Amino acid sequence: RYSTAQVATCLQTIAQSDDESIDIDWENLGFNLMPTDYMYLTKSCEDGHFKQGQLNPYGNIQLSPSAGVLNYGQGVFEGTKACRRDDGGLFLFRPHQNAMRMQIGAERMCMPCPSIDQFVDAVKQTALANKRFIPPPGKGSLYIRPLLIGSGPILGLAPAPEYTFLVYACPVGNYFKEGIAPLNLYVEEDLHRALCGGAGGVKSITNYAPVLRAIKSAKERGFTDVLYLDSVHKRYIEEVSSCNIFLVKGKILSTPAASGTILEGVTRKSIIDIAHDLGYQVEERLIEVEELNNADEVFCTGTAVGIAPVGSITYKAKRIEYKKVITSKQLYSRLIGIQRGVIEDKRDWIVEI
Ligand code: COI
DSSP: OOOHHHHHHHHHHHHHTTTOOOOOOGGGOOSOOOOOSEEEEEEBOTTSOBOOOEEEESOOOOOOTTBHHHHHOOEEEOOEEEEEOTTSOEEEEOHHHHHHHHHHHHHHTTOOOOOHHHHHHHHHHHHHHTGGGSOOTTSOEEEEEEEEEEOSBOSSSSOOSOEEEEEEEEEEOOSSTTTTSOEEEEEESSOOSOOTTSSTTTTBGGGTGGGHHHHHHHHHTTOSEEEEEOTTTSOBEEEETTBEEEEEETTEEEEEOOSSSSOOOHHHHHHHHHHHHTTOEEEEEOOBGGGGGGOSEEEEEETTTEEEEEEEEEETTEEEEOOOOHHHHHHHHHHHHHHHTSSOOTTOOEEEO
16 A cells, blocks of 8 residues: 555656656567556455556565465466657557457456456556657567456365456567567477366466477477467467467468467557458468478467567477468568558547547
8 A cells, every 4th residue: 555645756756757768778679577667556446346556666465375376376467569750759559459358368367357358458557657668669669467366365275255456567578589580380299388177278377387388498499489289189370478379371361260269469459450451361271281282371460479480390390391471571561551650540440649
């Protein structure tokens, strides 16, 4: 809890934050945690609604050792970005989509969730309070991480008695340390990211720790990230640890169907719409791992990753190489064009803040 005086100081600092200079090497941001000024925080009431939240100085939070999230992994998160335009305007990209996805995830994990308006308002407040951390145009973005956790204490396996919704932010550049170089993916055959009937289709925190071992081992062997197969047949591609995947063959784009084990990325959805606009046919379907051999081009999409071309995929010790980046470049420039305001935003994706 913060005193009225602390909150007043907070608000005064926010008002001043535009004038404050900041010493950040915008050219070399990467995807690394950097403390920013403020985070938004609120807790659930007994009726499952969330109290009006407020901005607090960014910092540690207190949790009971028996908090639901610490013991039973009851938590979901989101990722969205605030960006700066050439004219200085600030915007968010489709935050309502993240709000809706958090609601679906919360329902799956048996948690109450902030309303769509409360979520979007919290994201806006966090972005504006930290606006001095929003990189100059073209240098990156402010990655915003809404997090919903079972913070109340619980011993037996049951939903937590109280929930915390918080939103923090961090300026970021390229997700992978390799920068914008095409990704070298490794097809993992033994470890799986998601199971039928599991929580792979939502952004549960429990989806992420189980893939760390596969990522670590792939990185040690020089790969950028891991591509997972379905856990039943071990035959269909699903997604990469941090992003969705698309295959290109002529004017047809294929991506694994979001049928419970694939996260429905906001960038994935947007790229599907943009591809249609550009005259591509898009198939959301089962994709055999062997089809990787016949693709003209492969690329990944995600909020953190953006749109990243794939340079190679290694499956059963065979390296398949992709030389083309035409489609991913075309889709990327369309998306960036909409975000920069030079292509009409006919679907109202951009939320000015
Ligand atoms: C995102 O793209 O926002 C994610 O949450 C992926 C995460 C692995 C950084």
